[in-house]
Amino acid sequence: MKRFKYFALAALVGFAACDEADEVITPPVVTGSISGVVSIEGAGASGVTVTLSSGVTVTTDGSGAYAFSGVAAGAYTVSISGFAADAAFASSAKAATISTAGQVATVNFEGSYVRTSAIFGSVAGGGVGLAGVSVGIGAATTTTDANGRFSFTGLRAG
DSSP states (O other), X not given: OHHHHHHHHHXXXXXXXXXXTTOOOOOOOOEEEEEEEEEETTEXXXXXXXEETTSOEEEOOXXXXXXXXXXXXXXXXEEEEOOOTTXXXXXXXXXXXXXXXXXXXXXXXXXXEOOOEEEEEEOEETTEEOTTOEEEETTEEEEOOTTXXXXXXXXXXX
């Protein structure tokens, strides 16, 4: 009989200690951040809209940087829009994944300007083309040929 009492008491204590069914334990939410830089020919592109596939949108700062913080674990697409009309990017959307707490996924976009414009001209004096004259536009310079002609190619439109 003593054994039965001890067994019953041990079972009751064990049952009471394990009876925590009312308490719901939720795991912590895993979050990280997605950040990067949008640049065109090495210079940060400010004012570019960056959109996360979850619908959140930010705008790049003066150096082309952007950041999304508190991003829940998962796979996302980061896309850009609103950049200069004569800029081209290999892709305007890239993938990013957050899988661990505190993870920082870096997604950069590098672009270049479409350079299809050109300027052609000539330098003449008294109706005769002048050879060897230095002609400049911005930081670029060239020299006229034997007939006084010059050209600048590979320029941005405008």
